[in-house]
Amino acid sequence: MPELPEVEITCQNIEPYLVKKYITSVIVRQPHLRWPIPHNIEKILFGLRIDTVTRRGKYILIGCSKGTLILHLGMSGSLLVQHIGISPQKHDHFDLIINEDIILRLRDPRRFGAILWTTNNAMSHPLLTNLGPEPLSKVFNGSILYKSTRSRSASIKETIMNNRIVVGIGNIYANEALFRAGINPKIAAYKIGINRYIILVKAIKKTLKLAIQAGGSSINDFVHSDNSHGYFQQQYLVYQRTGKPCKKCKDSIKQIKQGQRSSFYCPSCQK
């Protein structure tokens, strides 16, 4: 399940295979992702040099000589780096062939991912222009989060999962960060004070950094671009630990629904 740590690691893994190399062909097998892959993408990308591989939230940005390829892994996507000649599997929808040698291959069973192209400044693309701050950047701090939540009656958990407030925090790390901060996921965001927001921001950063260090988390279907699996899934503090003892106080972890998503928390440690 690609959350920000997985996307970050994917970027790090694919970058050396792409930068300063050339796109020598493109194969589209299934254009119907979240939005259609641009119909003429093969012609657009042919012969372009790749200059950069960066990330904005969970969007992967492949900067080329004439524009930017915007990728999103959705709920089940992964990017594989394979040698040319390896046969595609059932859900391998898109190949970028690099220097006639290496394939960057999008595998996405549930097809909630996206492949888009923009010739303008990528940051002014409609999907990117309204995104909140990067959670690991210095501008994301307790004061910013406090100010941006004054009119928010939604729960704190749903609020930190809102991309306009802060990008990149999905269901797993929202649960984990709130536990680390000792904040109950049901509290309305506007009711939380500046002091607790400072603690929460530190907890978010720590949670994401630990996950990136561990190589990204995995439940079922996240595969690293070198085809190895992530190995962080054993270390969750609350996620999917319903009924198990809290790792701080031994109380039983509770599971509830918030906005159609499962939340996990310790009723004793999170007030």
Next chain:
DNA sequence: AATCTTTCCTGCCGGC
């Protein structure tokens, strides 16, 4: 049949 992953979009609400 329900669940799980992301997040955009639609429709609705209340405030000014």
Next chain:
DNA sequence: TGCCGGCAGGAAAGAT
């Protein structure tokens, strides 16, 4: 009345 921000729910495909 219209505009706006905010919010709840729905939608997409597939594995289990």
